[in-house]
Amino acid sequence: MDFLPDFRSCHQAFRAAVEADDLDAVEALLAEDVVFTSPVVFKPYRGKAITAAILRAVARVFEDFRYERAIGDPDGRDHALLFSARVGDREIGGCDFLHLDADGRIDELTVMVRPLSGAQALQAAMSAQFENIAREAQEAGAASDG
Numbered sequence: 001m002d003f004l005p006d007f008r009s010c011h012q013a014f015r016a017a018v019e020a021d022d023l024d025a026v027e028a029l030l031a032e033d034v035v036f037t038s039p040v041v042f043k044p045y046r047g048k049a050i051t052a053a054i055l056r057a058v059a060r061v062f063e064d065f066r067y068e069r070a071i072g073d074p075d076g077r078d079h080a081l082l083f084s085a086r087v088g089d090r091e092i093g094g095c096d097f098l099h100l101d102a103d104g105r106i107d108e109l110t111v112m113v114r115p116l117s118g119a120q121a122l123q124a125a126m127s128a129q130f131e132n133i134a135r136e137a138q139e140a141g142a143a144s145d146g
Helices: 008-019 023-028 050-060 116-128 129-144
Strands: 031-039 063-071 076-087 090-098 107-113
Touching: 008 023, 008 063, 008 076, 008 090, 023 031, 023 050, 023 116, 050 116, 050 129, 063 090, 090 116, 107 116, 116 129
Parallel strands: 031 107
Antiparallel strands: 063 076, 076 090, 090 107
């Protein structure tokens, strides 16, 4: 019998790991070739190391983060997790769109946020994290190569 991945457990595990601030568990759910699309930059980021580094920075930037609900077929490969958070004095509403590959790992993660003032606050806060993001991604890439 062919192995059939449990798509339900991956998005639930992602949500639980994010809510527990367990970023190692989040990283373990990412496919090596994951594509992360940010709400505040044009081009997508490709690869597990950079995506994990970005998610770690987001965890440092977001305050009062909480998932509000999930949308999608529980057994399907596409999931939407609606969240709320704060960046400084700006309230943000957003959505994490997850797509799972054939192995049940996250191969696409797209984030959208609103309102514009919240997205601008997020962009400014993430820009301040850029050096940390680049360093963490480089260190993770070097560790996986060695």
